[in-house]
Amino acid sequence: MINRIFLIAVILGVPLSVIGHMMHWSDVLMFIIYCLTIIALAAFMGRATESLAVVAGPRIGGLLNATFGNAVELIISIFALKEGLTAVVLASLTGSVLGNLLLVGGLSFFIGGLKFKRQEFNVYDARHNSGLLIFAVIVAFVIPEVFASEMNEAKTMSLSVGISIILIILYLAALFFKLVTHRGVYQHKSEEVEEHEEPEWSMWKAITVLFLSTLAVAYVSESLVSTIEIVSESFGWSELFIGVIIVAIVGNAAEHASAIIMAVKNRMGVAVEIAVGSTLQVAMFVAPILVLVSLMFENQMSLVFTWPELIAMVTAVFLTIAISNDGDTNWFEGATLLGAYIIMGIGFYLI
Template sequence: MKYLRYLLILIPVSIVFEFMHLSPTLVFVTSALAIIPLAGLMGEATEEISVYSGPRIGGFLNATFGNATELIIAFFALKEGLFEVVKASIVGSVIGNILLVLGASMIFGGCKFKTQSFNKKAVEVSSSMLLFSVIGLSIPAIFTHTVKVDLLTSKYESLSIAVALIMFLIYILGLYFSFFTHKDIYGSEHKGEVQSKWSLKKSILVLIIATLCIAIESEFLVGSVEAMTKAIGFSSFFVGIIIIPIIGNAAEHSTAVIMALKNKMDVAVEIAIGSSLQIILFVAPILIFLSLLFKPMSIIFNEFELVALIVSVIIANRVASDGESNWLEGVQLIAVYIIIAICFLIL
């Protein structure tokens, strides 16, 4: 993490590039790299606040701010009307967490330890929730893709809002389930005497400043997407499904791998699957609601995005079924991710 902080120098660089109207590709690259350490600082500040607030409020803060970077980037993409990029980034974040993050964690952890185990019961609950979430996203899409266009009337425009409300309600109930009624399933909350490195005031200040800086950099990033994709030849799908999720989740990705290297596979799996759940049940509905401020965005994904989601969740459920992992399972997850990435690259 400390090496990533050197990238903070790119904040003023990206601002200069933006206001000098230099190459959109340069603006995109500098703002993207600047977001990575900012996302890490946001996560670190949230963890520090949780030391003072206690595990329950800390858990809520982590759930809220864990995917804040993607939410901020997607908000500016919504504002620009880049709906396909927004929806691709939702799918990309989910498959990135399940395939890339979990796969990398299993490879690095598996190279150090022959077999690693994790809380099977807790992961089964999260995996089941993930399966429900993808089913919830699939049904409206299959419905609209199979029903004849002339049968779809204006009343179906409210379908996305209804689905988003149900998803958000499930997210709230899931938090209540894990933090109150069934918290015993999740065992100890990785506690021990945790010493705070920062004061509460410093933690809140860092969180606010990092969030504001991410908002500025996200506006630069989104503003340069279309020109950059045309210049390089990337599709907007590839940018949304691969590049933006990697940028937003870089700090989280490194944390999961570090936990696996410390033989804390419970935490690594929790980060990967838990973050995917937050994306579908929290971030996606919030984006649907926010889109009402501009132009309403549908929650309908294209066929290949749905296939990528379904395949990823099936693999996640399969990996979670025995409560153990090894490096070969990690290689398989990464291989599926690369295949999906190649398909979106040639679109």
């Protein structure tokens, strides 16, 4: 039923996005159409990556979900940078970290916990990811803010570029560590007794859907970005709120759906890999790539966030580490993460 609704939304949304853009319909109406269309397209991307995850295994499957889920946000952010909306891009990166750790993780733990009393996942992966989260979010994001007060704009940008290159190298090294040199070394019993599951789509059908969905998202995203400033003025929303909440939720819709589906199926290892792995990918790959891409545009983007953004991200990281480091979760821990996300959402709305 839900899949049928998303199919109808894509069939109607993509043509309406094209027609509305050409005929200059109301920006507020088009903003709504663009958001709903991207969410529907993201659902197809989620189903395709889920099919690939069944074939590839939990770690690679989680990586695929995170990668193609973040592809939507990366596309939106590049077009936003082109329009000079660097504050919106930084806010959307903040929203991705908060959304993945607190919203996606929280919903997965909560909904999965309603069906199963306890859900286990690989404690070694959780501890490995904890160190990377501290490095990527706390070290790499806080350091530029601290040093920027003693630097001019050019030096701050140079620092951001240097940090970005280091983050990308370390992210690729982390993938090499998990998928090549230490693949299977820290295997958890839940991964050994993985029940056999048939993928919904064949590999080539899934790849084709991913490719076409990504092209459609690229087109709709460019149009979405052009409406942000007018929508911000119409509703009285700050660019910070639009970036942290609206753009982040739309951009990460595929991961939200995939992680929850995996949690309901008691494949918590994949759900956690999507939530935490996606956060790491945003912090260590997407954000650095956007910094480097911004060098091609007039308005360059450094890795300098506002203090509310930084404090919110650091809090989310420590709360997630405290809850997930034992490799065991339940619905109450999910509710705790969701409560933190709602509190931060209210704060960003009122700024």
